Amino acid sequence: xxxxxxxxxxxxxxxxxxxxxxxxxxxxxxxxxxxxxxxxxxxxxxxxxxxxxxxxxxxxxxxxxxxxxxx
Amino acid sequence: xxxxxxxxxxxxxxxxxxxxxxxxxxxxxxxxxxxxxxxxxxxxxxxxxxxxxxxxxxxxxxxxxxxxxxxxxxxxxxxxxxxxxxxxxxxxxxxxxxxxxxxxxxxxxxxxxxxxxxxxxxxxxxxxxxxxxxxxxxxxxxxxxxxxxxxxxxxxxxxxxxxxxxxxxxxxxxxxxxxxxxxxxxxxxxxxxxxxxxxxxxxxxxxxxxxxxxxxxxxxxxxxxxxxxxxxxxxxxxxxxxxxxxxxxxxxxxxxxxxxxxxxxxxxxxxxxxxxxxxxxxxxxxxxxxxxxxxxxxxxxxxxxxxxxxxxxxxxxxxxxxxxxxxxxxxxxxxxxxxxxxxxxxxxxxxxxxxxxxxxxxxxxxxxxxxxxxxxxxxxxxxxxxxxxxxxxxxxxxxxxxxxxxxxxxxxxxxxxxxxxxxxxxxxxxxxxxxxxxxxxxxxxxxxxxxxxxxxxxxxxxxxxxxxxxxxxxxxxxxxxxxxxxxxxxxxxxxxxxxxxxxxxxxxxxxxxxxxxxxxxxxxxxxxxxxxxxxxxxxxxxx
Numbered sequence: 001x002x003x004x005x006x007x008x009x010x011x012x013x014x015x016x017x018x019x020x021x022x023x024x025x026x027x028x029x030x031x032x033x034x035x036x037x038x039x040x041x042x043x044x045x046x047x048x049x050x051x052x053x054x055x056x057x058x059x060x061x062x063x064x065x066x067x068x069x070x071x
Numbered sequence: 072x073x074x075x076x077x078x079x080x081x082x083x084x085x086x087x088x089x090x091x092x093x094x095x096x097x098x099x100x101x102x103x104x105x106x107x108x109x110x111x112x113x114x115x116x117x118x119x120x121x122x123x124x125x126x127x128x129x130x131x132x133x134x135x136x137x138x139x140x141x142x143x144x145x146x147x148x149x150x151x152x153x154x155x156x157x158x159x160x161x162x163x164x165x166x167x168x169x170x171x172x173x174x175x176x177x178x179x180x181x182x183x184x185x186x187x188x189x190x191x192x193x194x195x196x197x198x199x200x201x202x203x204x205x206x207x208x209x210x211x212x213x214x215x216x217x218x219x220x221x222x223x224x225x226x227x228x229x230x231x232x233x234x235x236x237x238x239x240x241x242x243x244x245x246x247x248x249x250x251x252x253x254x255x256x257x258x259x260x261x262x263x264x265x266x267x268x269x270x271x272x273x274x275x276x277x278x279x280x281x282x283x284x285x286x287x288x289x290x291x292x293x294x295x296x297x298x299x300x301x302x303x304x305x306x307x308x309x310x311x312x313x314x315x316x317x318x319x320x321x322x323x324x325x326x327x328x329x330x331x332x333x334x335x336x337x338x339x340x341x342x343x344x345x346x347x348x349x350x351x352x353x354x355x356x357x358x359x360x361x362x363x364x365x366x367x368x369x370x371x372x373x374x375x376x377x378x379x380x381x382x383x384x385x386x387x388x389x390x391x392x393x394x395x396x397x398x399x400x401x402x403x404x405x406x407x408x409x410x411x412x413x414x415x416x417x418x419x420x421x422x423x424x425x426x427x428x429x430x431x432x433x434x435x436x437x438x439x440x441x442x443x444x445x446x447x448x449x450x451x452x453x454x455x456x457x458x459x460x461x462x463x464x465x466x467x468x469x470x471x472x473x474x475x476x477x478x479x480x481x482x483x484x485x486x487x488x489x490x491x492x493x494x495x496x497x498x499x500x501x502x503x504x505x506x507x508x509x510x511x512x513x514x515x516x517x518x519x520x521x522x523x524x525x526x527x528x529x530x531x532x533x534x535x536x537x538x539x540x541x542x543x544x545x546x547x548x549x550x551x552x553x554x555x556x557x558x559x560x561x562x563x564x565x566x567x568x569x570x571x572x573x574x575x576x577x578x579x580x581x582x583x584x585x586x587x588x589x590x591x592x593x594x595x596x597x598x599x600x601x602x603x604x605x606x607x608x609x610x611x612x613x614x
Contacts, residue, residue: 031084038085038232038242052235 001062003069007043008058011035021057036061043069074128075104075256078113079135082238086135089249098256103128111140114157117164124171131172131259133213133252134161137239138178138198145183150197158204165210172259174252176213177202181224211419213255218247254414264393264415265367267309268358270376271320271327271349275303275339277401281326290336301405303338305412310343314416315365317346319357319374324349354381355388366541373415375408434515452546452609455512459548460613461555464505468519469494472507475522475538480577482549483538484570484584487524502526504559508552510543511613517543521552529564533596535571537584544580547608553588555612557603566601569593 001018009015012025012032022028033055037047044067047055051064075090077083087106094102107116107124113134116122124132141153165173178201180194198216205212219227222243229241240248257263272279276299277289289296310316316339320327327349331341341347345365348357354376362369369391376382377397386394393415398407438455464472473491480486489497497503508521520543524536534556539549557568570585585597589604 031088034232034236034238035085035088035242037235038229038245041229041231042242046231049231049234052231 003043004040004045004061004065005058007039007045007069008036008061011039016058018058018062021059023056040065040069045069072128073102073130074126075102075131075133075252076124076129077104077106077133077135077252078116078124079106079137080111080113080140081135081137082236083135084108085238086240086245086249089245090252093246093249094253095257098253102256114160117160125168129171131174131256132164133255134173134175135213135215135248135252136176136178138180138194139239141178142180142194142197146180146193146197148191148193150193151200154197154201154204158201158208161210162208165208172211174211174213174255174259175205176215177205177217179216179219179224209420211255211259213251215248218251219244222247254417258417258419263418264314264373265371266315266317266345266361266365266373267306267411267416268317268319268361268372268374268392269306270378270381271318271322271330273377273401274375274397275299275306276330276334276337280330281322285329285333288330288334290330290334292336296336298402298404300336300338302408305405305408307338307343309412309416310339312416312418315367316344317361317365318344318348319354319361319376320347320349321351321354322349353384353388355385358385358389358392373411375411437514438512449609455514455546455609457510457512457546457548457610458613459551459555459610460509461506461552461559464494464498464507464522466498468507469498471519472505472522475519475540476536479538479540480575481541481580482544483536483575483578484534484581485536485573486575486578487536497524502528504532506552506556506559508539508548508555510548510610521548523552523556525556525560525568527560527563527565530566531569532560532563532565532567533569533571537570547606547610549584550588550606551608551610551612554603554606554608557599561601561603568599568603570597570599571595572597 005016005018012028014025016025033052037052037055040047040061045065046067047061047064055061055064077087077090083106087104090104094104107113107122116124123129136157141157142150146153161173161175165171178198180198182192182194186192202212227241227244227247228239229244232238232240269275272281277296278287280288290299291297292300306316318327324347327347328341330337331339346361348361350357358372358374359369362372369389372391373393373395374382374385375395375397376385379397382394382397385392395407395411395414398404469491473489473494476487476489494505497505504525504527506523507519508523509519510517510521517540520540522536522538523534526533526535537549537553539552560568570588570590572582572585574582586592588599588606590597590599
């Protein structure tokens with residue numbers, strides 16, 4: 001979980017917590033969501049294609065991401 | 072501000088963001104990257120005269136083409152018709168907008184999933200055709216398939232990103248692509264380094280020559296020693312492209328030179344190097360003196376050494392010098408040298424002027440050597456057998472003259488910059504004299520190294536520009552040129568010559584020029600009266 005949070009924070013450029021969402025983080029747009037998915041993929045963590053459009057919060061990412069982040 | 076515009080047939084907003092982030096500090100200061108919005112808008116943008124692409128601030132236009140998006144159904148026998156349009160659009164845009172530099176990617180086109188073992192592969196043909204067209208246009212190329220090959224297609228692309236956002240690249244692919252575009256931008260800006268300084272032991276050969284001896288070092292055409300030979304081949308290629316090579320090695324000079332002279336598998340020869348410093352001085356000192364002797368900035372140097380200690384010492388003492396990390400596994404050495412070559416020494420194109428460069432700097436090394444055996448400076452200067460020529464500027468020299476005014480900073484008394492067009496105006500002004508001087512000596516030809524511009528209204532003349540290449544400083548050339556110019560002016564009836572000096576941050580070395588030449592201060596300028604001072608030099612006139 002921590003690693004996923006770190007990856008999201010790095011992409012968004014601010015430190016985020018589990019309760020954050022597109023409404024609470026300035027600049028979290030669809031491009032950023034795309035980059036988060038990319039970064040997670042790079043780390044070995046996958047979000048199904050059909051779920052990407054539904055991502056609106058850190059919680060959504062936790063709920064849909066499968067696989068472990070490689071160290 | 073200058074801008075890099077990125078155009079593509081796929082989504083590149085994310086790529087552009089990454090480029091902005093990854094940019095080196097000094098580039099970040101004055102550079103902005105932007106993507107043209109709108110999916111697949113690149114064709115219409117290139118054709119649209121009112122596109123944001125044509126704003127003055129845009130210097131580089133980078134066209135990244137995703138091959139599969141050009142051929143959604145796969146490449147077939149009609150690939151030439153498909154590619155003819157894009158070729159035409161790019162050619163036309165370049166012809167109409169000559170102030171922009173276009174960089175265009177080659178195509179990575181995977182073979183069709185089901186390909187018989189015999190028959191034509193149109194994907195491969197289309198990629199080769201596209202590349203051929205770009206080469207024929209002489210357009211700078213971003214070699215996308217090469218990047219992909221290094222990373223592997225699986226890692227470079229992400230099908231998820233493609234289906235979700237028309238973005239074909241994975242994060243890794245995007246990072247590599249961003250880095251490559253920035254590297255190309257660096258090349259376009261002339262950030263190419265000039266000189267590669269190499270260690271010897273365990274860098275150009277395996278082992279330590281001073282201990283292992285000529286037979287003991289690893290260097291051969293096959294087997295273990297071949298890694299060093301292959302690495303040398305990369306270095307040799309750089310020398311052939313005009314990169315200066317130097318050695319900084321802790322060794323006895325005679326030990327260090329033995330492999331160059333006697334080892335059968337040594338590809339690099341003594342004459343490939345402009346300087347060989349093999350002694351026991353600290354390497355930062357030797358590297359600094361290499362830069363000084365070659366008259367190039369420390370930021371033009373790259374230093375390669377297997378010893379982490381030496382690398383750290385150089386990084387600490389000379390932060391301007393680029394010091395790449397050395398591979399811990401020596402089998403990676405040739406690939407590492409290739410990376411160094413690409414990262415620091417890529418040229419836009421290899422020009423003819425590069426060819427003779429090593430020769431020119433080597434001649435300078437021999438002059439230095441001559442200097443150390445002659446007892447006095449005067450003897451040394453006499454031994455050079457310098458010959459100076461002075462002539463009025465000719466039409467065909469306008470470009471060289473303008474270039475001298477643009478590029479000369481140190482020995483430039485007034486630092487007035489002129490374009491070729493300005494020069495043409497001066498040449499046709501009856502009150503203006505423009506002289507060019509050229510120099511050669513026993514060791515080589517310096518070419519046209521000095522430019523003087525005077526405004527003449529007898530009995531008075533004003534020397535508005537006096538500049539000289541810093542390669543020929545310190546040997547009385549300026550004295551000889553000035554005397555000659557004064558003679559020419561006197562022949563026109565000039566009895567008073569006024570010299571000007573305008574201080575800049577770079578031209579401190581010539582602050583006292585007019586005083587040294589015997590001129591007397593007069594307000595902001597300097598004056599000398601006929602009969603003009605005689606100056607003793609060791610230079611003969613050749614014309």
